[in-house]
Structures are given as C-alpha cells and as structure tokens.
Amino acid sequence: MDKKNVYLDNQTSTKLDDRVFNSMKPFFLENYFNPQSVYFLANHSRLALELARSQVAKLINADKQEIIFTSCGSEANNLAIKGIANALKYKGKHIIVSSIEHSSVLNSSKKLIAEGFEISYLKVNSKGEVITEQLISLLRKDTILVSIQYANPEIGTIQNIKKLASVVKNNNINNNFVAFHTDAVSACSSVQINVKDLNIDALTISSSIIHGPKGAAALYLKDKVPIVSQIDGGIQENYKRAGTENIPAIVGFGKACEIINNESFKNNVFIKNLRDKLITGILTKLKHVSLNGSIKNRLVGNVNFSVNFIEGESLVLFLDNYGIMISSGSACSNKNLKISTVLDAIGINNFLGQGTITFNLSKFNTENDINYVLEKLPYIVQKLRNISPVYSKFLNENKQEMI
Amino acid sequence: MSFYSDKVMSHFKNPKNVGEIKNADGIGEIGNPICGDMMVFYIKVDNNDIIEEVKYKTFGCVAAIAVSSIVSEMALGKSIQEVKKISNCDVAKALGGLPPNKMHCSNLGAQALHKAIENYESRCKK
Ligand code: FES
Numbered sequence: 001m002d003k004k005n006v007y008l009d010n011q012t013s014t015k016l017d018d019r020v021f022n023s024m025k026p027f028f029l030e031n032y033f034n035p036q037s038v039y040f041l042a043n044h045s046r047l048a049l050e051l052a053r054s055q056v057a058k059l060i061n062a063d064k065q066e067i068i069f070t071s072c073g074s075e076a077n078n079l080a081i082k083g084i085a086n087a088l089k090y091k092g093k094h095i096i097v098s099s100i101e102h103s104s105v106l107n108s109s110k111k112l113i114a115e116g117f118e119i120s121y122l123k124v125n126s127k128g129e130v131i132t133e134q135l136i137s138l139l140r141k142d143t144i145l146v147s148i149q150y151a152n153p154e155i156g157t158i159q160n161i162k163k164l165a166s167v168v169k170n171n172n173i174n175n176n177f178v179a180f181h182t183d184a185v186s187a188c189s190s191v192q193i194n195v196k197d198l199n200i201d202a203l204t205i206s207s208s209i210i211h212g213p214k215g216a217a218a219l220y221l222k223d224k225v226p227i228v229s230q231i232d233g234g235i236q237e238n239y240k241r242a243g244t245e246n247i248p249a250i251v252g253f254g255k256a257c258e259i260i261n262n263e264s265f266k267n268n269v270f271i272k273n274l275r276d277k278l279i280t281g282i283l284t285k286l287k288h289v290s291l292n293g294s295i296k297n298r299l300v301g302n303v304n305f306s307v308n309f310i311e312g313e314s315l316v317l318f319l320d321n322y323g324i325m326i327s328s329g330s331a332c333s334n335k336n337l338k339i340s341t342v343l344d345a346i347g348i349n350n351f352l353g354q355g356t357i358t359f360n361l362s363k364f365n366t367e368n369d370i371n372y373v374l375e376k377l378p379y380i381v382q383k384l385r386n387i388s389p390v391y392s393k394f395l396n397e398n399k400q401e402m403i
Numbered sequence: 404m405s406f407y408s409d410k411v412m413s414h415f416k417n418p419k420n421v422g423e424i425k426n427a428d429g430i431g432e433i434g435n436p437i438c439g440d441m442m443v444f445y446i447k448v449d450n451n452d453i454i455e456e457v458k459y460k461t462f463g464c465v466a467a468i469a470v471s472s473i474v475s476e477m478a479l480g481k482s483i484q485e486v487k488k489i490s491n492c493d494v495a496k497a498l499g500g501l502p503p504n505k506m507h508c509s510n511l512g513a514q515a516l517h518k519a520i521e522n523y524e525s526r527c528k529k
Contacts (some may be wrong), residue, residue, distance in 0.1 A: 311440060313464040314415070317407075321416060331438035332464035335504060350439050354462075387421050387468060389432070389443040389460035 005323040006369040010209060010301060010362040011153035011186055012327065016252070017211040023255040024213065027248040035245055036236070045247050052254025056218050059257040060184075060203060061194040068219045068237045069250055073185040073206035074104035076219040079230050079241065080181045080202045081108040084145050085117060087226035091176050092142025098122040098130050098159075099345045101149050102183055106341075109147070122148065127294040128157035128346050132167055139171050145179045150203075151187035154329055154342045154358050155293030156302025158191060165200045179225060185209060185217075189260055189362075190268050190300045201225045205257075207249065211362070212256030215249035267363040272300040274361050274370050279303055281374040286381055292346065292356065301361035306352045309391035310384040315357055318380045324373055330354045351390075407465055408499035414469035419476055422458040428526065431518025435463065435511055442471055442511045444519040452483045459515070466501055466508040473497050474512035483520055489513050 007015070026044075033042035035049045050064070057064045070076040085095060097109050099121045109119045120138045122130050130148055139146075146168050151158040165180045181202040184193060189210040195203055202225065206217035221227055221240070233242025282289060288308035307315065312328030319326060327333075329340030331354060338344075339353040348356070359373075385391040405412070424445035432443045440463035447456035457478050461471040474494055478486045495501045495509040 309462070311463050311467075314468055317412075317415065317465050330464075332440065332467075332508075337438050337504060337507075354439065387418060387460055388462045389441055390462045392423065392460060 001368075001372050001375055003323050004372060006325065006365070006372055008324065008326050008359040008361060008365065008369070008373070010360040011358075012209070012360075013214070014209050014211045014362055015364050016213060017256060017259055019259060020212055020252045020255045024248045024252040027251055031247070035247065036234070045245075048247060048251050049245055052250045055254035055258045055261075056205065057220075059188065059193070059261050060205065060220055061196055062220045063223065065238070066195075066220055066223055068221055068240045069245060069253075070217045070219060070241055071215055071243075071246065072208070073102070073183070073204055073217045075230075076204040076206070076217045077102060077104040077183055078108045079219050079227070080204060080221075081105055081145070081147060082112065083227040083230055083240075084179045084181065084202065084225070085109075085112055086228040088144040088177070088179065089115075089117070092140075092144045093117045094120065094140050094143040096120045096122060096135070096138050096143060096146045098124065098148045100124055100128060100152055100342045101147065102153075102185070105147055105149070105183055124157075124345050126346050127297075128152055128155045128292075128342065129294060129297070130159050130164060132163065135164060135167055136171065139168065139173050139178070141174050141176075143174050143178050144176070145181065147181040147183065149186070150182045150184040150193075151191060151299050152293070152342060153186040153299075153302075153360065154340060155304045155346065156299040157294045158187065158297040158299060160297070161200065162198050165198055169199060186299065190264060190271070192264075195220055195222070207253035207256055210256045210260055211364075213249045213252040215246050216253035218253070263363075268300045271361050271363060271365070274365055274367065275301055275303055277367070278359060278361070278370050278373065281370065282377065285374060285378045290352070292343075292348065299360075303359040303361070305357055306348065307355040307357065307381055308352060309355065309388045309394060310381065311354045312357050314384055315355070315380065318384065319373075319376065322376045322380075324376060327358050329356045329358065406502060407469075408501075410473075410497075410499035411466060411469040411501065414472040414498070415465045418461075418468055418472035420458055420472065420479070421460070423460060424456060424458050427458075427519075429519040429521075429523025431515045431520070431522055433511055433515040433518060435467070435507065438464070440464065440467055440508075440511070442467065442515040444471075444474075444515040446478070446516075446519045446523060448483065448523055454478050454481055454483065454486060457516075461511075463511070464505070464508060466505040467511055469498055470494055470509050470512035471515070474516055478516055483523070487517065487520060489516065 031044040035045035179201040203220040208214040312330030313333035343353040427445040
C-alpha cells in the first residue's frame with residue numbers, strides 16, 4: 001500500500017466533524033456579540049449558548065442549569081477538585097482519587113495538600129480497574145470528595161462508576177455528604193452516560209476529543225452541590241466560572257454532543273469492529289506482544305499493546321515515517337523519562353512498559369487504515385527487534401526451543 | 404520544527420553498522436540508568452590498533468539508536484587512541500544536537516564504545 005496518513009491518536013485530539021464546523025462558522029464573522037450584551041443582535045449569541053447548554057446536558061441526561069462551560073477538560077477538573085474541596089472543607093479535608101487519573105486531577109489535588117487537605121490514592125488491578133473494597137477501606141469520617149476517572153485513555157479500561165458512586169453514597173463510616181466526581185473526557189464519545197442514574201455529583205466532559213473544537217468543555221455539577229469558583233470575575237455561568245463565553249467553540253461543542261447522541265450507537269459498532277480487527281491482527285501477526293487493559297470493559301476505540309524487546313518512542317516515530325500516528329507510554333517518550341503513571345499503576349514491569357503503544361480509533365477511521373497498520377507494523381517491529389540486544393539475547397537463550 | 408534534528412532522524416531510519424561480531428576483540432555493554440535502556444558495542448581491531456569493524460545493538464529511543472549509529476561511523480577506521488577521545492559532546496554535536504532531555508542517551512554511545520575498548524585492552528594484557 002502507498003504511504004498514507006492514518007490518525008489513531010483520538011484521545012489526544014480529534015478531527016472536527018464537518019457539521020460541527022458549519023455550526024460554528026456564523027459565530028466568527030456574523031454573530032460575534034457577547035451574550036451578556038443587551039442589544040438585540042446579542043440575542044443570537046445568548047440563544048446559541050443556551051442551545052449548546054441543552055445539547056451537552058442531554059448527552060448525559062443532566063438538567064441544563066447543571067452545565068458549567070469551561071475552556072478545556074483540565075479546567076473543568078481543576079474546578080471540580082479545588083472548587084468542591086474548598087466548598088466542603090468545613091466538613092473535612094480528606095480526598096480520594098484513583099492513581100490513574102489525568103494529570104489535571106492528580107495535580108490539582110496535590111496542590112490542595114498545601115492547604116491542609118489529605119489525599120488518598122486508589123490502586124487499580126492489573127486490568128486498570130478500581131477495587132471497590134479498597135475504596136471502602138479508604139473512606140473516612142472526614143472524606144469530602146472522591147474522584148474516579150470514567151475511562152482511561154491509555155489502556156481503555158472503563159470503571160463501574162455506578163457501583164463505585166453507590167459505595168461512596170451508601171457507606172456507613174461517613175454520614176456527611178461526600179461528593180463524587182468523575183472525569184468522563186475519554187468516555188463521553190462512546191459510553192452512554194446518565195448522571196441521574198449514576199447518582200454522581202460532578203462530571204467532566206470535553207469537546208476536543210468528541211470531534212468538536214478545542215476551547216470548550218464542561219463540568220456537570222448536580223443542582224445544590226456547592227462549589228467555589230476558580231476564575232473570578234463577572235456573572236457568567238451563574239457566578240461559577242467567570243470570563244467571556246467562547247461562543248463559537250461552545251456552539252461546536254453542543255453540536256458535537258448532539259451528533260454523539262444521535263449517532264454513537266451506530267458508530268460504536270463500526271469502531272468496535274475495526275478495533276477488534278486490529279487487536280486480532282496484531283495478535284496473529286506479532287509474537288511476544290500482550291494486550292493491556294480489560295477486554296470486556298474497554299473503550300470501543302482503544303487498543304494498547306506491550307511489544308516485547310523494543311522501545312515505544314522508536315516504534316512511534318518509525319510508524320510516523322509511514323504516516324501512522326499513535327502514542328506510547330514508554331519512559332523514553334515521556335518528557336520526564338518515567339514510564340506512564342497508568343502503566344506503572346497496573347504493575348507492568350519497566351522493561352515491558354518500554355514497548356507499550358496506544359491506538360485510539362475514531363469514526364473517521366476505515367478498514368483500509370487498519371489493513372495499512374497491519375501491513376506496516378510487523379515489518380517495523382521486526383526491524384527494531386533486529387537492532388535490539390535484548391531480542392538477540394532472547395533468541396540465543398531460546399535456540400533449543402526454536403529448533 | 405520536529406523534535407529531532409534531520410541528522411538524528413536519518414540515522415534512526417537507516418542505522419549504519421547494526422549487528423554483532425561473532426569473534427569480537429572487544430565487547431562493551433551499557434545500560435541507561437535513567438530509562439533502563441541498553442546498548443552493546445562490538446569491535447574488531449587490526450594489528451595496528453585500528454578499528455576495522457564495529458557493530459552494535461541498541462534497545463532504546465530514537466536518540467539512542469541514532470547515537471549508536473553515528474558512534475559506529477565515527478569509530479570505524481580510527482585508531483584506538485583516537486576513538487578513546489570521542490566524547491559525549493562530540494556525539495551530540497555530530498548529530499546536529501539532541502533535545503535536552505535526550506542528552507543522556509548520547510552518553511550511552513561513547514560509553515559503550517569505550518567499554519568495548521577497555522574490554523579489548525584487558526584481553527591484550529593477558
Ligand atoms: S534510550 Fe531511553 S530516553 Fe533515550
């Protein structure tokens with residue numbers, strides 16, 4: 001196959017849906033008014049903002065007033081962690097987060113330590129699942145907030161949020177209100193989310209990985225759950241998040257949510273088929289590889305493999321040479337030269353972790369894309385293994401068996 | 404601008420002198436203490452102390468692979484004395500620079516090669 005571009009890094013950024021792009025266009029050159037202005041034409045912006053709010057709310061079965069728009073998922077996570085913690089601190093200062101959270105959750109909770117908060121970290125099992133018993137054992141009288149990511153972008157594992165939230169809500173150690181937040185950024189394009197049924201207090205959702213534009217995200221905050229704003233200024237978002245609303249991005253975000261609402265069922269089937277083809281293909285074409293994460297509770301688009309004897313950054317850049325774009329959790333590909341926190345948390349040894357790569361598919365991928373990857377990948381892996389001293393050692397040690 | 408220089412990428416894509424030498428005169432193996440990666444150099448030395456053959460195997464990032472490739476080129480045909488003088492900086496420079504957090508990978512190349520020479524010299528003494 002000739003070289004082509006195959007984008008398989010859809011938990012990092014996604015291609016905008018054409019319909020999303022079209023919905024945004026009028027808000028740059030025609031309806032550029034501030035929704036807070038009183039003149040007639042500003043009505044367009046106001047209406048657009050509220051339409052988007054309903055579209056986002058509908059996707060997760062929230063009420064419209066429960067949606068707070070932010071600029072990105074990280075901001076929404078900061079608002080949730082710092083904002084809820086500060087609003088509830090008179091009741092206690094203990095927070096529980098999982099060890100595989102996004103850095104915006106991990107680092108905003110870490111920052112609270114200086115203010116006297118205490119953070120406990122939930123471990124995960126080798127599949128990346130939070131262990132309910134451990135959650136129960138970590139709950140204390142002064143626990144005020146629990147935050148557990150809905151699905152992990154790296155290994156694709158989806159948590160049983162309903163069960164975890166009910167454990168927190170029905171515990172008998174702490175009779176206070178304990179807020180439950182989930183970062184659903186990776187989950188919201190494919191997992192059906194119903195905040196009422198889940199019985200959770202806060203949820204983060206973001207536009208940029210659901211084929212919407214960058215620059216918009218939201219925090220769902222259940223009615224009456226207290227929060228302290230993190231950006232202070234005007235009256236926007238009901239005093240919970242000041243700053244002029246990024247109308248074009250918010251409009252696109254709303255549209256992207258509407259599209260998911262209407263089409264995700266069909267898209268999920270399609271993406272899952274491609275994903276399974278990729279997984280089976282890799283397992284049949286490559287030796288000494290292992291699939292990470294859960295098989296059953298897995299994001300429809302996620303594939304994560306540890307490829308033995310080679311290092312992930314070199315694999316990623318070799319694939320890039322053929323137009324295939326993926327990511328790696330290896331130490332060498334992380335700026336801090338440590339294996340990714342998620343791989344570390346699921347207990348992968350450093351050596352195997354070095355060869356770990358992540359594919360995240362989207363509705364824009366095709367069967368041809370997968371065929372192309374399955375054609376190039378084995379060749380590249382072999383090439384890198386041929387350079388690897390660890391591989392030659394392995395071959396020497398196993399000579400007998402091979403003959 | 405891409406993360407790596409063109410020179411790094413071209414060595415990475417087509418690493419020179421990859422392999423092992425069966426009856427090498429010197430072998431040097433080194434692990435990267437930071438990320439846990441690994442490099443092994445093999446040399447063959449002629450009667451005039453000139454490196455007549457050099458091969459290596461590398462488990463590591465793009466920088467590490469490019470480093471081993473350029474080090475092998477820098478060493479080939481040189482005398483042991485000259486090769487001993489190759490420093491980490493020379494390697495990084497020859498590659499048109501490396502990103503700051505990848506400088507430690509350039510150490511691997513020269514170190515593994517120097518270890519191979521030490522190994523060769525210790526054998527000569529015997
Ligand atoms: S070999 Fe690990 S960062 Fe270069």
